[in-house]
Amino acid sequence: MKKTVLAMAVAGAAMASPAWALNVLISNDDGLTSNVKALYDGLKGAGHNVVVSVPCSPQSGRSAGIVMYSSTTINADNDAQITKENGCHNGAAPIGAPAAGAFTKDGYTGGDWHYVHGTPVMATLYGLDILAKQRFGGVPDVVLSGPNEGQNIGSLIVNSGTIGNVQMAAIRGIPAIALSADSNTVDDSQLANPNSKIVAGLTVKLLASLVAQKGSGPLLAKGVALNVNFPKAIAGDTGFAFSRVGTYNAYELGFRVANGVYSMGAVVNTAKPNATQTEDESVIVASKVAVSAMQFGYEHRPAAQEWLRLRLQTLKGQ
Template identity: 45%
Template sequence: MRFSIFIACAFLFASPTAQARNIVLTNDDGLTSNVVALYRALRHAGHDVVVSVPCTNQSGMSAAISIARPLTPLDRPCLNDAAQAGDPATGMMTRDDLPAGDFHHVDGTPVMALLYGLDVAGMERWGGQPDLVLSGPNEGQNVGAMIMASGTVSNAQLAAVRGIPAMALSAGTNSRGDDLANPLSARIAARVLELIDALEDNAGGGPLLPQGLALNVNFPDTLEGAQWRLTRVGTYMAYRIEFTENMAESASPAMRAMAEARGAQVPPLPGLSFDINRNAPEPGQENDEGVVFRNGIAVSPMQAGYAAASSSAAFVAWQLDDLFAEGE
């Protein structure tokens, strides 16, 4: 409740000015129109920004990492020619229309890209951790149970566990742009700056968010008239995701249409089926981010990591009192 009041008050007393912050900007999609637009907006507002993103799209990788396996030079170009085959697996992007020294690629998972931004690029720039980690804006919303698979959200979680204020930012798939110039990206970036300014107004020069708190922020496909809404990571499933033994039998109309457009059929192979959940929310789910994001900008507080609330810990202590006593 205290965190919810904090976020609500931030929007009530927002000001147009903001303190310059050191920011690591990351994602799970690679070099995209959204990340370039947000970088430009942040720099224009006076923030110092280090971008560190995966070489290729890594959506759905959650918090995956490659342990004790050295990264070798690239065997193919990164997304949108951020780097070329033969370039180092990590380092500054070589695309010549990007600001020198600010954009970095990592041939790895989203969490690995963030760690590079924190432990290498950011440390070289600032000699310490940043004031804020922004993950996204993702090319597709991350709501409800979907966040368990999201690299966008996992990056924000990792930063929060490290004690760094963090936000996961997700927009619609209509924000994609192979030319890095989707006009919707700049509009999303402007709304992100609104959020940062609102939090800054109450920060008093200190951290933008309380210790142990991160935000999951989801923008609707259509931004016209979209209002900020304090929501929660709830139980409403905005998407239907199921494992099926036969993709052809369970394919959604959208999936079938895409296959037909390619002159193909959905193969009878096992895999995940994916479709929009068209069921209305159950009572108590009306304020879930999976419902709200379709019309408003959903801002959902998230705890850092998996630690339970003190009330839950007290319940477990009561339930297992005899067991714990035996170990004393």
């Protein structure tokens, strides 16, 4: 029932443009990509006000890290990826440009596109503390993080820079949505992967649905952020479904040692989900756009807090 209601709401909202234009901040953990370009184009086409602030270089797996790799101008001392492209990813800005600023790449110099030579969260903070205040006169209506070039599902989301951006925004009380697509959306040479455009269109649909149902309140309920994952086989009419982060993981990360080389490895889960895991992200995303609610930070529910309060009674006064 939950899946049906969500799918109907999204489909209905897609038939009309947003009731009012949103002030949107886009960030990600990949830098300038086909996905972020398509999302920007889709949002602008739907009438939203958009500003982009992304990392200078790809920063997957940086979670909530708060690091600037350059403090004055872009250099490769702390970021070997800069050397590979002689500057930011896909030519957004060259070595020697300011450590944070506007794109210099042709076609991206209209004032909407910005980078930070740091971790994803630093790009989000630049967007919130500098760009949004300049553009919107305050905080954005929503922060969109992504779309990532690979799904962020299950327990590994704690490692995700895409999720880290959303957590930072949510901690400040700003509605935030993490967007993650399959790796088949990568297209760094032309920035025109057709799957990116489909993901962007579905994202605009989801936003339209949220706007249509929000009434006079914020886009999302207080303390709630969303984790949205798009399936590999994506189409314009792919349905949306309620999901939860859950306990079923499509794959798990681990430390790997092979022939004297140390690395991170991923182990694919070959076990089938049990009866209580059918709404978990890793299951739903096989065929639907999985939409999960997340809390921000690590605060636990009141029941667990009371459990801890009782356990600490014997330590009072010590």
